[in-house]
Amino acid sequence: MHALEIDHLTKRYGDNLAVDDLTFRVEPGRVTGFLGPNGSGKSTTMKILLDLATADDGSATIGGTRYRELADPFRTVGVILEPNAFHPARTGRNHLRVVADAGNLPSTKVGETLRLVGLSDAADRGVGTYSLGMRQRLGLAAALLGDPPILVLDEPANGLDPEGIRWLRDLLRSRAADGKTVFVSSHLLAEVEHLADDVVVINRGRLVTTGAIADLRKIGTSVRTPSKRSLITALDGADCLVETQIDGSLLVSGIPAAEIGDRALAAGVALHELSPHVGSLEDLFMGWTASPTATDAPPTKKEKVLT
Amino acid sequence: MSWLRLLKAESRKLATTRLPLGFLAVVGLVAAVVAVAVLMGAGTDDAEGLFDTIEAQTSLLSFGMNAMIIGGLFGAIVAAREYAHGTAVPMFLAGPNRYRAMLAQLAVVVFFGGVIGLVGGGLTIAAGALALPVVDFQLLLPVDVAVRLVATSALAGAIGAGLGAGIGALIRNPGGAVTAAVAILLLGPPIVAQLVNDAAAWVPGSLIDVISGLAQEPSLVTAIGALAIWGLVPVVIGMFAVQRRDVI
Numbered sequence: 001m002h003a004l005e006i007d008h009l010t011k012r013y014g015d016n017l018a019v020d021d022l023t024f025r026v027e028p029g030r031v032t033g034f035l036g037p038n039g040s041g042k043s044t045t046m047k048i049l050l051d052l053a054t055a056d057d058g059s060a061t062i063g064g065t066r067y068r069e070l071a072d073p074f075r076t077v078g079v080i081l082e083p084n085a086f087h088p089a090r091t092g093r094n095h096l097r098v099v100a101d102a103g104n105l106p107s108t109k110v111g112e113t114l115r116l117v118g119l120s121d122a123a124d125r126g127v128g129t130y131s132l133g134m135r136q137r138l139g140l141a142a143a144l145l146g147d148p149p150i151l152v153l154d155e156p157a158n159g160l161d162p163e164g165i166r167w168l169r170d171l172l173r174s175r176a177a178d179g180k181t182v183f184v185s186s187h188l189l190a191e192v193e194h195l196a197d198d199v200v201v202i203n204r205g206r207l208v209t210t211g212a213i214a215d216l217r218k219i220g221t222s223v224r225t226p227s228k229r230s231l232i233t234a235l236d237g238a239d240c241l242v243e244t245q246i247d248g249s250l251l252v253s254g255i256p257a258a259e260i261g262d263r264a265l266a267a268g269v270a271l272h273e274l275s276p277h278v279g280s281l282e283d284l285f286m287g288w289t290a291s292p293t294a295t296d297a298p299p300t301k302k303e304k305v306l307t
Numbered sequence: 308m309s310w311l312r313l314l315k316a317e318s319r320k321l322a323t324t325r326l327p328l329g330f331l332a333v334v335g336l337v338a339a340v341v342a343v344a345v346l347m348g349a350g351t352d353d354a355e356g357l358f359d360t361i362e363a364q365t366s367l368l369s370f371g372m373n374a375m376i377i378g379g380l381f382g383a384i385v386a387a388r389e390y391a392h393g394t395a396v397p398m399f400l401a402g403p404n405r406y407r408a409m410l411a412q413l414a415v416v417v418f419f420g421g422v423i424g425l426v427g428g429g430l431t432i433a434a435g436a437l438a439l440p441v442v443d444f445q446l447l448l449p450v451d452v453a454v455r456l457v458a459t460s461a462l463a464g465a466i467g468a469g470l471g472a473g474i475g476a477l478i479r480n481p482g483g484a485v486t487a488a489v490a491i492l493l494l495g496p497p498i499v500a501q502l503v504n505d506a507a508a509w510v511p512g513s514l515i516d517v518i519s520g521l522a523q524e525p526s527l528v529t530a531i532g533a534l535a536i537w538g539l540v541p542v543v544i545g546m547f548a549v550q551r552r553d554v555i
Binding site for chain 2: 067081086089090099102
C-alpha cells in the first residue's frame with residue numbers, strides 16, 4: 001500500500017512563497033480531499049509530488065519513493081492535472097493510445113477504459129469538439145489506463161454533470177475501498193464532503209488543518225441552559241471557547257462534553273441539552289481560510305467570547 | 308526499453324495530427340514555386356545563364372536552405388505546442404527522466420525534419436525536370452549531383468528540425484518559437500555576415516552550398532560539422548532548460 005508523504009515542502013516562485021513548509025500524509029484505503037482557496041498551493045504541491053516541479057526544500061514521496069524513481073510510473077500513479085491538456089485535433093482514442101505507448105500499457109486497455117468513462121461513442125472525434133466534462137472523462141481515462149493503486153487528481157469533478165459527479169464519486173470510493181490511495185483536490189466543498197474520508201486544508205501554501213472529516217466537523221458541544229452566565233462562569237479557567245448561537249444555545253469548543261457537564265453539575269447549573277455540534281465543511285472551510293492570515297489550524301487555545 | 312516506448316509515443320503523437328501533412332504540403336508548394344519560376348524565368352533575357360549549365364541548375368534546384376528553414380519551423384512548432392497544449396505532461400509523467408523524454412521527441416522531430424528535406428529536395432528536382440523541357444531546356448543534373456542535392460536537403464531539414472525543437476523547448480510558446488527560429492535562420496545570418504566578414508562562410512546558407520557541391524570552402528566534413536553545430540547548440544540549451552525548469 002502506498003501512502004503519499006509531503007514533508008516540510010517549500011516552493012518559491014520569485015518572491016512568492018507558493019508552498020510554505022508543508023507537511024502532511026495521505027493514507028491508502030481512504031479518499032483524501034485537498035482543499036484550499038485559489039492560489040493556495042494545491043496544484044503546486046501535486047506538481048512537486050509528480051516531479052513536474054522542483055521543491056526548494058523538503059520532499060514529496062510516494063510510498064517512500066520519489067516519483068522519478070518509480071519503476072513503472074503509469075502503473076503506480078494515475079494523474080489528472082489540467083483539464084485541457086490535449087491536442088485539439090487528436091482524437092480521444094489516439095490520445096489514450098499515446099499515453100498507453102508512453103506508459104508501456106497494452107493498447108487493448110484503451111477501448112476498455114473509454115467504455116469505463118463513457119466515451120466510446122466520442123472516442124474517434126477530435127478532443128477539440130469535446131465539452132469540458134468529456135475532457136475530464138478523457139483525463140480520467142488516461143489516469144485509469146494503468147489501473148494504478150494511487151490516483152492524484154486535480155479538480156476531477158470540474159465540468160462534470162451531476163450524473164458524472166456521482167459516477168466519479170462511486171468510482172473513487174470503490175477504489176479507496178479496495179485499499180487504493182485517492183488524493184483529490186477540489187473547490188467543490190459539498191462534493192468533497194460526500195466523497196472524502198480525510199481532508200488536508202491549506203491556505204497561502206501552509207497547512208491549516210488535516211484529519212478525518214468526521215472528526216473535524218465535530219467542532220464543539222451545543223449546550224442549552226437557562227443560566228448562561230452561570231455556565232460561562234463555571235467554564236472559566238477551562239481551555240475552551242464559548243459562543244452564543246442564533247437559536248440562543250451556547251457552542252462550547254475545546255473541551256469534551258463530559259467536562260462541560262461536570263463543571264455545570266459542580267456549579268449547580270441546570271442543562272437542558274448537551275449534544276455534539278457538527279458543522280458543515282463549507283462553514284469550517286470558510287472559517288479556516290477567511291482571514292488573510294489564517295494559516296493555522298482552528299484555534300486550540302480558546303478564549304472566551306462573552307455573550 | 309523506456310526510451311523505445313517514448314519514441315513510439317512521440318511517433319504516434321506526430322502521426323495523429325495534421326501538422327506533418329501540412330508541412331509536406333508546404334514543401335510541395337515551394338517545389339511548385341520553383342517550377343513556376345522556371346516557366347516565368349524562361350522568358351527573360353537571362354534565361355540561358357539561369358538554366359543552361361549544371362552549376363546553374365544545381366543552384367536553382369537546391370532545396371537545402373529551404374529545408375533547413377521549413378524544418379526549423381516544424382521543430383519549433385512541434386516542441387513548443389507540447390507545452391502550449393499541456394501534452395508534454397504525460398510524456399514527463401511516463402518518463403520522469405526528462406533528458407530521455409526530450410531525446411525521444413527530438414529523435415522523432417529530427418527524423419521527420421529529414422523526411423521533409425528529402426521530400427522537398429526530391430520534389431524540387433522533379434519540378435525542375437518537368438518545367439525545364441516545357442521552356443525548351445533539358446535537365447542537365449547528373450544523377451550523383453541530384454542525389455547529393457536531395458541528401459543535403461534531408462540533412463539540412465533534420466538539422467533545422469533539431470534547431471527548432473531546441474528553440475521550442477526553450478521558449479515553449481509556438482509563436483515565440485517560430486519567431487526565434489525565423490530570426491536565427493533567416494534574419495540573423497545575413498546581418499552577421501555583413502558585420503563580420505569571416506562569418507559569411509559559416510552561416511547555414513554557405514555551409515549548405517558546400518554540402519550541395521556549389522562551393523568548395525570549407526571542406527565538406529567541416530561544413531557538415533559546422534551545420535550540425537547550428538542544430539546542436541539550441542538542442543543542448545533546450546535540454547538544459549527542460550531539465551532545470553518546472554514542466555508546468
